[in-house]
Amino acid sequence: MRLRRRDLHALVGAYALDALDGPERDRFERHLRRCRACEDELRGFAATAAALGMAAAAAPPAALKEQVLATAAVTRQLPPVTATSRWRRAAPGRRGARAGTNGTFGMIPKMATVVAVVALAAAVTLGVITATTRGSLDAERAHSQQIAAVLAAPDARIVTGPTSAGGTATVVASLRRGAIVFTSSGLRVLPSSEVYQLWLLGPGSARSAGLVPAPASGGTTAPVLATGLANGDKVGVTVEPAGGTNQPTTTPIVVLAVPV
Amino acid sequence: MCAARSGHEPAERADPELDKLLTLVARGDEVAFEAVYDRLAASAYGLIRKVLRDHAQAEEVTQEVLLEVWRTASRFDPARGGAAAWVLTIAHRRAVDRVRSEEAAAAREQRSAQAPAPAVDEVAESVAASMDAERVRRCLGTLTELQRESITLAYYGGYSYSQVAALLETALGTIKTRIRDGLIRLRDCLGVS
Numbered sequence A: 001m002r003l004r005r006r007d008l009h010a011l012v013g014a015y016a017l018d019a020l021d022g023p024e025r026d027r028f029e030r031h032l033r034r035c036r037a038c039e040d041e042l043r044g045f046a047a048t049a050a051a052l053g054m055a056a057a058a059a060p061p062a063a064l065k066e067q068v069l070a071t072a073a074v075t076r077q078l079p080p081v082t083a084t085s086r087w088r089r090a091a092p093g094r095r096g097a098r099a100g101t102n103g104t105f106g107m108i109p110k111m112a113t114v115v116a117v118v119a120l121a122a123a124v125t126l127g128v129i130t131a132t133t134r135g136s137l138d139a140e141r142a143h144s145q146q147i148a149a150v151l152a153a154p155d156a157r158i159v160t161g162p163t164s165a166g167g168t169a170t171v172v173a174s175l176r177r178g179a180i181v182f183t184s185s186g187l188r189v190l191p192s193s194e195v196y197q198l199w200l201l202g203p204g205s206a207r208s209a210g211l212v213p214a215p216a217s218g219g220t221t222a223p224v225l226a227t228g229l230a231n232g233d234k235v236g237v238t239v240e241p242a243g244g245t246n247q248p249t250t251t252p253i254v255v256l257a258v259p260v
Numbered sequence B: 001m002c003a004a005r006s007g008h009e010p011a012e013r014a015d016p017e018l019d020k021l022l023t024l025v026a027r028g029d030e031v032a033f034e035a036v037y038d039r040l041a042a043s044a045y046g047l048i049r050k051v052l053r054d055h056a057q058a059e060e061v062t063q064e065v066l067l068e069v070w071r072t073a074s075r076f077d078p079a080r081g082g083a084a085a086w087v088l089t090i091a092h093r094r095a096v097d098r099v100r101s102e103e104a105a106a107a108r109e110q111r112s113a114q115a116p117a118p119a120v121d122e123v124a125e126s127v128a129a130s131m132d133a134e135r136v137r138r139c140l141g142t143l144t145e146l147q148r149e150s151i152t153l154a155y156y157g158g159y160s161y162s163q164v165a166a167l168l169e170t171a172l173g174t175i176k177t178r179i180r181d182g183l184i185r186l187r188d189c190l191g192v193s
Helices: A005-009 A012-016 A022-033 A036-055 A063-073 A083-089 A097-103 A111-134 A137-152 B016-026 B030-052 B055-075 B083-100 B104-114 B120-125 B131-140 B145-155 B161-167 B172-190
Strands: A157-162 A168-174 A179-185 A194-202 A205-212 A224-227 A234-241 A254-257
Touching: A005 A022, A012 A022, A012 A036, A012 B172, A022 A036, A036 B030, A036 B083, A036 B131, A036 B145, A036 B172, A063 B030, A063 B055, A137 A168, A137 A179, A137 A224, A157 A254, A168 A234, A168 A254, A179 A194, A179 A205, A179 A234, A194 A224, A205 A224, A205 A234, B016 B030, B016 B055, B016 B083, B030 B055, B030 B083, B055 B083, B131 B145, B131 B172, B145 B161, B145 B172, B161 B172
Parallel strands: none
Antiparallel strands: A157 A168, A168 A179, A179 A224, A194 A205, A194 A234, A234 A254
């Protein structure tokens, strides 16, 4: 059904409350680009909605602040939108554009990637904090910078999958840097005689990419940085005797293909 | 129409200081980011928790939202709306995205089929007893029942307007106009520009 202009305009209220579903929202956003009156009304409605939001304020857990600030410190920021990039980003039908409210509130790119990278960055931060208390500050700082570099690499790709030991495994890979960062959450806790070992799996070869540290209390494992990633490699994890092995001796609990 | 308006500052008043802080955040200023956190984290968290009704998820989404503020601060344009509105818009979208994604949506629908929709008074009365909250509550009180229910179900409940229409057993077109009319009335009562 093709909505008429007036009907479309009436959707501005529902849009301001995020109450439109996909196709209708997209159609309204296209209309919004040409509708100055909608934009003005939307601005007032967004401020009204914000007042509703602020009325619901509740103190977050105290630990959240430290976590957010520490993660921000290792998270690269987006550059400003310049005239040329704004034009390109405003192209209709672009995924992720909805969060930008036609530029009214800025553009937010590929949400899933952002979420996953943020989760990883949080893990990085936790790793850094743990290491700091142990005193090996400089080495850890260099290590976390390397990790941050992989996360921020322009060709960084992220892949997540469930493991047969429960929980999920996440890999951020940058072919250009030839490196991956691995983290996981919710893996079964192993007896002290066993470890999770990370592998880069090429055609007919498996190279050890290090041991996965034991999960922290929250169930996430500190990020592991591994270099030597080659095109076509997969990333796998096996359960091995404490100390690790040269070649995998058990069936992997997860194998993730690195997206190109 | 709304006696509460006189003698108060608008709820979402222009806040040049907060706008300025975000400009600094865009340049990587971590101190400014901490100040933004102190000013807006409670609003974001409270709103997200109200929509998701789950502490753990709310904490997770709040963290994502605040990091998104950090990452995308360069895209904030004060000429297009205040900083608080910008941050809370992101917060609400993320909360709603979470509600509508995954199996969460299915599970939640099942729950809401059994439990009655959140009553407006519960929404209004559970808010902090701050001046702003009090004013919002009073202004919500100036709406018709259908306007108020439509807006609170959509905003605090995270329902799409077609879901709101189903919950209130009212025609889609009616809900659409009630939401807009209600927002106009609310906007004028709150004195936001």
